[in-house]
Amino acid sequence: MELLQLKYFITVARHEHMTRAAEQLRISQPALSRTIASLEQSVGVQLFERTSKYIKLNAHGRSFLKNVEQALTILDNAERELRDLEGEPAEPISLTFTVASYVIPALLSAFRKKHPRITFRLQQNVPSYGQPDFDLLITSLPYQSSSETATVPLLTEDIFLAIPCDHPLAKRTSIRLEEAAGEEFISLRRGSNLRELTEHLCRLTGFAPNIVFESDNPSIVRGLIGEGQGVALFPAVTWGGSIGSSSVLLPIEEPVCKRTIGMVWNTNRYVSRSTELFKEFAVRYFNNFTSELR
């Protein structure tokens, strides 16, 4: 049993598709097919159920995958820990975020002023298959996960209603969400945190939002809101506070519209000194951030 075979096995198991797994591994499909076959020969059992149409993990394969993932995580942890023992902390931090893309650049910039040697691998959104591969995840809480994770809250923010300036409600100082039931909404694509939040809060109020613009790009959504192209639920802090001159931000009296952003990490994964430094830095950063806003 070779390390390379195990890495290939994980990729095939996660895709359950030889050709796509081979593309991701940047080897030819026949080479991968043979490597998997020789792994099966060396462990003495079939790991996949094969037809001419598809390849699928069988019960042996699923059990093997669980253990191989753990084993490779341990090896990876060991390697990172060894590197960590050398000199100053400089281990790259793999940071995934599903929210707060407007405030993360400033956070990273402030951190790197203090720790210029520490580099980052940034990823927006968590991949939909396999074990999540991040040191830290910045997301909305509570966070559901199949693996064992720990969490620290970073900030709780109000959600405002962005409304075009020339709208009759725009003169108000606050609003009840039900008053926006008949409006045209702008939001992010289904599955994003802001979209889920929008739908959840509207449902709570008793209506389904009529979404006329949706995009996977937060800048576009924010731009459309700024242009007064519709109403939108707008996170007060992480979407940058102010908005363009064509919209105003109104506090919502009812229901309570808030969300908490937090940091999540996998408790089975080695936490490098770099990661530990960044974690502490981010907590302090957001503490100062919210007290400045008050």
Next chain:
DNA sequence: TGCCTTAGGCCTTTAAGATT
């Protein structure tokens, strides 16, 4: 029939170990 899939044959390249 044409397209897509997995898998086998045969080849070259590469790396590690053995031998001179």
Next chain:
DNA sequence: AATCTTAAAGGCCTAAGGCA
């Protein structure tokens, strides 16, 4: 140190089977 041997990885080509 240079050369030879061996094993494994991986690429190209292609066969076989399912499906629309």
